[in-house]
Amino acid sequence: xxxxxxxxxxxxxxxxxxxxxxxxxxxxxxxxxxxxxxxxxxxxxxxxxxxxxxxxxxxxxxxxxxxxxxxxxxxxxxxxxxxxxxxxxxxxxxxxxxxxxxxxxxxxxxxxxxxxxxxxxxxxxxxxxxxxxxxxxxxxxxxxxxxxxxxxxxxxxxxxxxxxxxxxxxxxxxxxxxxxxxxxxxxxxxxxxxxxxxxxxxxxxxxxxxxxxxxxxxxxxxxxxxxxxxxxxxxxxxxxxxxxxxxxxxxxxxxxxxxxxxxxxxxxxxxxxxxxxxxxxxxxxxxxxxxxxxxxxxxxxxxxxxxxxxxxxxxxxxxxxxxxxxxxxxxxxxxxxxxxxxxxxxxxxxxxxxxxxxxxxxxxxxxxxxxxxxxxxxxxxxxxx
Amino acid sequence: xxxxxxxxxxxxxxxxxxxxxxxxxxxxxxxxxxxxxxxxxxxxxxxxxxxxxxxxxxxxxxxxxxxxxxxxxxxxxxxxxxxxxxxxxxxxxxxxxxxxxxxxxxxxxxxxxxxxxxxxxxxxxxxxxxxxxxxxxxxxxxxxxxxxxxxxxxxxxxxxxxxxxxxxxxxxxxxxxxxxxxxxxxxxxxxxxxxxxxxxxxxxxxxxxxxxxxxxxxxxxxxxxxxxxxxxxxxxxxxxxxxxxxxxxxxxxxxxxxxxxxxxxxxxxxxxxxxxxxxxxxxxxxxxxxxxxxxxxxxxxxxxxxxxxxxxxxxxxxxxxxxxxxxxxxxxxxxxxxxxxxxxxxxxxxxxxxxxxxxxxxxxxxxxxxxxxxxxxxxxxxxxxxxxxxxxxxxxxxxxxxxxxxxxx
Numbered sequence: 143x144x145x146x147x148x149x150x151x152x153x154x155x156x157x158x159x160x161x162x163x164x165x166x167x168x169x170x171x172x173x174x175x176x177x178x179x180x181x182x183x184x185x186x187x188x189x190x191x192x193x194x195x196x197x198x199x200x201x202x203x204x205x206x207x208x209x210x211x212x213x214x215x216x217x218x219x220x221x222x223x224x225x226x227x228x229x230x231x232x233x234x235x236x237x238x239x240x241x242x243x244x245x246x247x248x249x250x251x252x253x254x255x256x257x258x259x260x261x262x263x264x265x266x267x268x269x270x271x272x273x274x275x276x277x278x279x280x281x282x283x284x285x286x287x288x289x290x291x292x293x294x295x296x297x298x299x300x301x302x303x304x305x306x307x308x309x310x311x312x313x314x315x316x317x318x319x320x321x322x323x324x325x326x327x328x329x330x331x332x333x334x335x336x337x338x339x340x341x342x343x344x345x346x347x348x349x350x351x352x353x354x355x356x357x358x359x360x361x362x363x364x365x366x367x368x369x370x371x372x373x374x375x376x377x378x379x380x381x382x383x384x385x386x387x388x389x390x391x392x393x394x395x396x397x398x399x400x401x402x403x404x405x406x407x408x409x410x411x412x413x414x415x416x417x418x419x420x421x422x423x424x425x426x427x428x429x430x431x432x433x434x435x436x437x438x439x440x441x442x443x444x445x446x447x448x449x450x451x452x453x454x455x456x457x458x459x460x461x462x463x464x465x466x467x468x469x470x471x472x473x474x475x476x477x478x479x480x481x482x483x484x485x486x487x488x489x490x491x492x493x494x495x496x497x498x499x500x501x502x503x504x505x506x507x508x509x510x511x512x513x514x515x516x517x518x519x520x521x522x523x524x525x526x527x
Numbered sequence: 528x529x530x531x532x533x534x535x536x537x538x539x540x541x542x543x544x545x546x547x548x549x550x551x552x553x554x555x556x557x558x559x560x561x562x563x564x565x566x567x568x569x570x571x572x573x574x575x576x577x578x579x580x581x582x583x584x585x586x587x588x589x590x591x592x593x594x595x596x597x598x599x600x601x602x603x604x605x606x607x608x609x610x611x612x613x614x615x616x617x618x619x620x621x622x623x624x625x626x627x628x629x630x631x632x633x634x635x636x637x638x639x640x641x642x643x644x645x646x647x648x649x650x651x652x653x654x655x656x657x658x659x660x661x662x663x664x665x666x667x668x669x670x671x672x673x674x675x676x677x678x679x680x681x682x683x684x685x686x687x688x689x690x691x692x693x694x695x696x697x698x699x700x701x702x703x704x705x706x707x708x709x710x711x712x713x714x715x716x717x718x719x720x721x722x723x724x725x726x727x728x729x730x731x732x733x734x735x736x737x738x739x740x741x742x743x744x745x746x747x748x749x750x751x752x753x754x755x756x757x758x759x760x761x762x763x764x765x766x767x768x769x770x771x772x773x774x775x776x777x778x779x780x781x782x783x784x785x786x787x788x789x790x791x792x793x794x795x796x797x798x799x800x801x802x803x804x805x806x807x808x809x810x811x812x813x814x815x816x817x818x819x820x821x822x823x824x825x826x827x828x829x830x831x832x833x834x835x836x837x838x839x840x841x842x843x844x845x846x847x848x849x850x851x852x853x854x855x856x857x858x859x860x861x862x863x864x865x866x867x868x869x870x871x872x873x874x875x876x877x878x879x880x881x882x883x884x885x886x887x888x889x890x891x892x893x894x895x896x897x898x899x900x901x902x903x904x905x906x907x908x909x910x911x912x913x914x915x916x917x918x919x920x921x922x923x924x925x926x927x928x929x930x931x932x933x934x935x936x
Contacts (some may be wrong), residue, residue, distance in 0.1 A: 352863030353933075391933045 577775025681848030690720025
């Protein structure tokens with residue numbers, strides 16, 4: 143038999159006339175997240191989503207907790223609209239909880255006014271029924287351990303739990319962006335934060351074999367797999383960056399190499415964004431974290447961007463980023479020790495405060511457009527699910 | 528793409544003959560040697576034959592050969608097994624600072640458990656000094672463990688001479704990790720003075736997951752695995768009969784071809800070493816000098832006369848391992864560029880290169896940070912050709928020059 147999960151969504155209820163659009167996307171995302179389970183039925187009614195699905199509760203909730211837009215998930219029981227059925231449903235619901243030695247109260251809402259009893263009466267009767275049938279549980283109407291919620295709508299619904307979801311907005315309702323993804327700790331977190339705002343992400347990874355090993359690439363694919371847990375899938379663009387990097391590294395640009403490299407990455411990512419219909423770029427930069435993330439350096443990389451660059455971690459401390467990475471499940475992968483190209487090609491004394499003028503002058507030695515084309519010529523697309 | 532596999536000290540390709548034998552045993556002769564019926568007896572016979580082959584190759588009795596899951600288990604069993612069973616006789620253990628992690632880390636653990644361990648140093652070529660061993664030996668020394676052939680640089684330790692020193696002490700057990708020596712150099716002569724010897728199947732074109740420990744019959748070992756009492760109670764667990772059959776066949780092949788293989792590999796190694804040192808600037812040989820004195824005269828190492836004189840000793844270099852540093856080149860980057868041409872090598876040893884740490888062997892030999900950083904281990908097999916070696920050298924010349932353009936010193 144399919145179990146019922148009542149899903150509440152916060153912010154999208156505020157969105158006025160766009161609301162049906164957001165709700166439709168959210169329902170689609172929920173269906174995607176539950177694909178593979180039997181008897182999935184998702185429908186909305188009165189600001190709630192009712193989701194029927196057959197499958198182990200833990201796993202269903204685990205998947206729903208990764209659907210952006212969901213504020214809370216309540217495993218619920220539905221029943222016919224008569225007191226006996228409501229009482230039976232309430233008793234089954236509370237029996238699923240670890241109730242022994244706990245306190246409870248019953249809270250009833252009655253949007254369906256055709257039901258003959260008023261909310262407080264329903265609560266009283268259901269509470270009495272629970273007390274009669276269960277040992278080891280007492281009533282506390284002020285600070286109960288367990289709140290038994292009864293809702294009287296076109297049917298009766300009873301639930302005891304509110305499991306928090308990730309919040310945010312359903313994925314895809316805010317378009318698409320490319321994510322400059324390295325193997326490090328920050329960029330996957332940045333991607334997560336932008337995804338949470340409803341933006342679909344296509345990651346771009348710059349691979350510089352043999353300067354970085356194929357294991358570094360596998361690591362990035364593993365990171366994409368974690369992010370795909372939130373989106374269903376990820377389309378990773380692996381840019382073979384070796385030739386570009388070599389070209390940049392040969393022409394005596396030592397101290398500015400990191401900046402020039404990042405400007406190339408932005409240019410190439412921007413072209414990819416154009417091709418896949420993405421409207422912005424996302425990076426994991428945070429002010430002052432490394433030499434290439436001082437305000438001057440950010441200005442220099444930003445200069446070549448013609449579409450917005452979102453930096454959701456800009457004001458975060460490393461520790462805060464690490465905590466988030468642990469929460470979303472990317473941390474353990476990020477700390478695997480395979481060097482990415484940034485660490486191999488770091489100049490001994492990188493310039494921390496490059497002047498725009500000197501960066502531009504340094505680039506005059508190169509055929510920038512040619513290099514961008516070179517980068518775009520050799521891209522491997524990896525579909526990660 | 529052409530494939531040139533120069534990582535035979537990490538593991539080897541299983542020979543077709545061995546693979547067929549393993550497959551046949553897996554699918555046809557799949558009985559458990561402990562079973563009383565015909566299938567069990569059949570399996571037992573296969574095992575007996577392999578045990579005899581291996582005993583013969585070592586010049587020991589079949590009853591002194593115990594099958595294990597490989598080199599790591601053999602080393603653990605030998606070292607812990609002796610330390611625990613002989614604790615009453617003494618508390619002192621000796622090993623070297625260039626052992627495989629399965630030896631070194633076992634000793635580190637015993638140290639934490641209260642044993643006192645002496646770690647012998649090595650000279651610039653990776654050899655232990657017998658004087659140091661002699662000084663380290665004490666009345667309460669119960670175990671000495673020395674590897675036969677070093678897996679990273681190929682130095683062959685003077686185990687025969689070491690045995691003479693060790694056995695002046697009546698109660699001291701001598702264990703030798705011969706994982707890299709089996710099938711490369713003759714083991715029989717040295718075994719007179721050795722009490723325990725570890726060997727492994729997958730380094731000699733046999734399957735992974737099978738190895739053996741020779742234990743002289745008067746040595747009492749404390750078992751690590753308890754269970755059904757297989758391998759005379761020393762190593763419980765249903766025997767890996769297909770692996771054992773494959774191991775036996777691989778040892779048989781290695782013994783039949785030992786001298787031929789050795790000559791072939793020496794020729795290959797000579798060519799590879801000489802050409803690299805002569806044709807690629809800023810390269811340094813790590814390990815025994817062996818036959819390479821001519822090449823060395825032309826190279827940066829020729830000034831290093833002190834280390835050189837020490838090499839004209841009886842100690843030898845293993846025929847299959849060549850370790851060279853390409854200064855200014857990060858080993859891992861060179862490894863990956865060779866990989867893109869189908870050439871497979873290793874930085875340090877496979878086991879330690881998984882960790883981000885520096886090679887403990889090269890450090891113990893007093894190599895500089897730059898030398899350690901740029902070290903590549905080539906490990907050969909007799910199935911390679913001189914043409915493979917020449918191709919490798921050509922690619923090396925190109926790739927080393929290419930990398931040196933970009934990587935800052």
